[in-house]
Amino acid sequence: xxxxxxxxxxxxxxxxxxxxxxxxxxxxxxxxxxxxxxxxxxxxxxxxxxxxxxxxxxxxxxxxxxxxxxxxxxxxxxxxxxxxxxxxxxxxxxxxxxxxxxxxxxxxxxxxxxxxxxxxxxxxxxxxxxxxxxxxxxxxxxxxxxxxxxxxxxxxxxxxxxxxxxxxxxxxxxxxxxxxxxxxxxxxxxxxxxxxxxxxxxxxxxxxxxxxxxxxxxxxxxxxxxxxxxxxxxxxxxxxxxxxxxxxxxxxxxxxxxxxxxxxxxxxxxxxxxxxxx
Numbered sequence: 001x002x003x004x005x006x007x008x009x010x011x012x013x014x015x016x017x018x019x020x021x022x023x024x025x026x027x028x029x030x031x032x033x034x035x036x037x038x039x040x041x042x043x044x045x046x047x048x049x050x051x052x053x054x055x056x057x058x059x060x061x062x063x064x065x066x067x068x069x070x071x072x073x074x075x076x077x078x079x080x081x082x083x084x085x086x087x088x089x090x091x092x093x094x095x096x097x098x099x100x101x102x103x104x105x106x107x108x109x110x111x112x113x114x115x116x117x118x119x120x121x122x123x124x125x126x127x128x129x130x131x132x133x134x135x136x137x138x139x140x141x142x143x144x145x146x147x148x149x150x151x152x153x154x155x156x157x158x159x160x161x162x163x164x165x166x167x168x169x170x171x172x173x174x175x176x177x178x179x180x181x182x183x184x185x186x187x188x189x190x191x192x193x194x195x196x197x198x199x200x201x202x203x204x205x206x207x208x209x210x211x212x213x214x215x216x217x218x219x220x221x222x223x224x225x226x227x228x229x230x231x232x233x234x235x236x237x238x239x240x241x242x243x244x245x246x247x248x249x250x251x252x253x254x255x256x257x258x259x260x261x262x263x264x265x266x267x268x269x270x271x272x273x274x275x276x277x278x
Contacts, residue, residue, distance in 0.1 A: 002027050004059065005070030005119060005126045007050045012043055022049055022061060032061040052094075053125050067091040068117045070126060072168045073135075073153055075186030077112045088115055088128055102129035114155055114165075114186055136171055144170070144193045144202055146264070152191045152204065154183045164191070164204060172202040179206060195264045216248050216256035221265065221275070229275035234268055 002008055002025035010030075014021040019033040020041055032049055041047075049061040050069070067090045068074035076088040079095050086107040087095035098107065098115060107113060107130070116135045120127040129135070132155060144150070144166070152172070156163040161176035162183055174183070174191070183189070194205040223231055223246065233242055235257065239250035246253060257273055260266045267274045 002051065003070065004051050004053070004124070005117060007048055007065070007069060009046045010049045010061075012041060012045045012047060015041060015043065020047065022047055024049070024051060024059070024061070027051060027059050030059050030061045032063065036061070036063045038063075050092075052092075054094075057123075062092060064092050068096070068115065068128075070117050070119055073114055073116050073132070073165050075112050075153065075188070076115045076128070078107045078109050081107065081109050088113075090115075090117075090128075096126065096128045098128035098130060102127065102131055104130040104132070112186060114153060132165070136165065136169065138171055138201065140170070142170055142200065142202075144196060146193055146195060147208075148193045149208075150191055150193060150204070152189045154185060154187045154189065156185075164189075166191075166193075166202060166204070170202060172204040174204045174206065181206070214256065214259075216246075216252045217260055219246060219248070220253075220256055220260065220273075224266070224273070224275040230272055232272040234270075234272055 002010065004027060010022040010024055012020050013023050013029060019031050020037050021029050022032055024030040030049070030051055032047060047063060049063060050066055051059055051061050054060045067076060074090070076090055076096070078086050079089045080087045085097050085099035086103065087097055090096040096117065113130045114132060115128040115130055116132065117126055117128055118135070150166050152164040152166060154162055155165050160173060161179065162174040164172050164174055166172045189206060191204045191206050192208055193202060195203040197203065233245060235254045242248065242250050242253045257266065257268060261268055264276060267276055
């Protein structure tokens with residue numbers, strides 16, 4: 001289904017003097033002006049088109065790529081303040097308006113802000129907002145799992161570390177003692193889900209835990225996966241038994257299970273180690 005404010009590949013139905021007419025499904029036939037069309041364009045070709053409303057309220061298309069689409073967040077620069085609000089540079093010829101009522105704090109031209117794009121229910125136009133919390137619902141169910149790769153936008157810093165927007169939908173936390181690089185407000189990063197807490201809050205990491213494991217930790221995880229998630233060994237076990245089962249020293253075993261415990265990949269119990277649900 002074609003949605004206003006999002007880019008999609010659409011078929012060319014006609015080519016006329018104003019430009020190409022594409023089939024935008026529920027939005028009808030949409031004009032893509034000639035200045036946005038490739039030089040060699042034929043009927044039936046597929047164009048990646050972003051749809052929006054022009055100044056007269058008509059649906060129009062462009063092949064320009066916006067920095068943010070409806071339902072997404074992006075770090076945008078304020079281009080101009082007007083009587084209606086602040087216009088942001090979002091990569092299109094026509095700037096994105098953030099009305100005064102949608103500004104978390106008054107915006108200044110030349111500065112950059114995290115902005116969410118949405119469809120204004122009053123007129124159906126694409127509108128921006130810097131009131132981030134309005135569009136992130138931590139009580140909303142999610143399907144994030146430990147180890148999942150996610151797209152992040154660094155949005156705030158706290159005593160614990162950094163708050164980040166996860167896949168345009170939820171808040172997550174990167175703990176500062178686990179971040180080895182400098183992060184800045186509005187920066188986009190690839191991260192991973194480290195832990196989903198019982199209250200469904202999400203802890204994040206910038207490092208893929210599986211890739212960072214040493215050979216001993218990998219060996220222990222493989223053993224657990226093959227033995228119903230349990231091994232009757234722990235940090236107090238006989239070194240000879242550890243050597244016989246895993247072929248490693250007790251020191252290496254303790255270091256490996258300590259790292260896996262910190263990852264929340266295993267629990268260390270009185271009778272052994274257990275693989276946690278991922």
